[in-house]
Amino acid sequence: MFNVERTGSEVRKLKYNDSKCLGCGICTEVCPTTSLRLGPVVPIARGLIEMDLLSVNADSCVLCGLCSVACPFDALSLTIDGTPIKEMDNYPTWEVESEICDDDCVYCGRCSIACPRDAILFERKLPDRESLLRGEINIDDEKCIYCGFCEELCPPGAITISNVPTSSVDLMNNSIEVDTSKCVYCGICKRVCPQDAIIEICSTCMLQDQIEVPEITGTTYIVKDSCVNCSWCAEICPVDAVNVTKPFAGKLEVVETEESVCKGDSCHACQDVCSCNAVDIVDGKAETNLSFCNLCGACISACPQHIRELTRTSMKLTNINSESWNECLNKILDE
Amino acid sequence: MAVKIDSDVCGHIENCPVQGLCIKLCEQGAIIEEDGDVKIVPENCDDCDLCIQNCPNQAISKA
Structure with missing residues (x-):
């Protein structure tokens, strides 16, 4: 993180944000006064040296702003009287973007996992499991011996048994409970019960026409400050909901x-x-x-x-209006 | 082929800005610490040149 500031007829300030810098060195290529220097990127990336990827010679920097417009990742920003030149009409801008189309997104969340910059915020609301199922389950307390077979085998962990005596006076102070928000009426408990104490009926298939499948809602959002337009999100999206330039x-x-x-x-x-x-x-x-x-x-x-x-x-750097800037900025290209 | 270290330029861990960056960078065990100094183990060197490129004192070159 460095700042170079000088006040004349206008206040010019160059800000460097190391957290956005990729260590590409594009800025050093375009700097007309060779004031920018790239540090040892490999040792820094491996965490062997703690320092910024980029350093500046503030004495030779003329605050022209070429590095600021050349950086595609917004790590450098020149402001003139407080306004970033990238927001000014007569300065070049990068026409890059990574956008998720809300209408197409199915909220699978794969982009969020794949993003190498952790730049995608993702949350979704899934329906309650019980709203998608129909059935009944009852346990006969009279028959139950609290052996715990059903509790151990229940796939969604819907059965809770208390079978350890908590009082020497009341040895049989046991309980068995089924959490119907978790039960999927699979019938494993009924089949394994040695006492035939469980009554379970699944009517999901029979009543499927009556079960409404709710729409999954959510939010998938790309944090622009962290995104480097690598395209992982677009490549991995199964429904082509992401556009990356x-x-x-x-x-x-x-x-x-x-x-x-x-x-x-x-x-x-x-x-x-x-x-x-x-x-x-x-x-x-x-x-x-x-x-x-x-x-x-x-x-x-x-x-x-x-x-x-x-x-x-x-x-995708557009709006280059000056011939000399065009010459400098074209150093980024190889043809 | 391995590498060699210019002893006059090398910071010898103690005076190296990163206290033996070459040792930390080399994952082949071709540059090790011995008696507080840097030592090259030529048979482990894979000639990747990472040490040459990153030595803060530019003390390492091809043997």
């Missing part, structure tokens, strides 16, 4: 040479720095699934063998 189009390849080859499990630097969980070590080699990769490029500089090659062919 990634910051870049292009490719990432591993080009091995005679001297430099991927060391896979020995190294796994690329896997450690990947914010998208897009890298796996398969058969001793790092494999990147581009479906989940946002082409940030953090793995490129992390690879000690320098065999990862990133080619960004286009980006």
Whole structure:
């Protein structure tokens, strides 16, 4: 976390938020005064060094804001008189998004589990189990010997037996209770009861026409501040309810040479720095699934063998109005 | 091929900014601590070069 601030005819302030930084180094590529420096991303990712991924030379920074608009992950923000330049009409903006369509979402929650950034908040309301079932269950206290067979075997744990004497005066102070909100009328208790003390009838199938299946409701929400547009949510969604626009189009390849080859499990630097969980070590080699990769490029500089090659062919940074800024920002692309 | 450490530049754990980062980074056991100093075990080295790339003193190079 750093701030660079200077007051002249206007107040300019550059804020760096390390929690949003992926260590990609795009900002260092576009900085015209080479004031930004990327730290040791692999040791930081492994928790061996506690420091920010990015540092700034505040003396040489001219507060131009190029890094702020170039960062697709909003880790850097330049404000002029309190207003972020990314909110100003004449400055470039990233047209990226990750959106969940409420009408299509079935609240399965798979996106929330898959998200490598824990950026998806998810909750749902399921109907009460008893509203989906019909049946009856009764236990004859006179016949029950509190053996506990039914309690132990009951699949949903609906039976509670108290069969330990709590008083020397009243040895048979026992009880058996069925929680009908849990009982599914499966009949296992009835079948296992040595005393024939349980009466259980399931009428769910017979009465199925009368049982209304309620709509499942919920909320699935992507926290923009944590999302890096990796597309895990969109890829894993079984009903295509998620739309992700990634910051870049292009490719990432591993080009091995005679001297430099991927060391896979020995190294796994690329896997450690990947914010998208897009890298796996398969058969001793790092494999990147581009479906989940946002082409940030953090793995490129992390690879000690320098065999990862990133080619960004286009980006969703729009509204670049100045020719000189266009020249600087196009350094992010490779064509 | 393994790696070698330039003894003049190396922080020898005690003066290393991360107290032996290379030892912590190497999961192959090719760089170990012995008598308070850094020691290379060449037979364990997989030539991944992680240590070379990340040494804060740039003291490690190819043997």
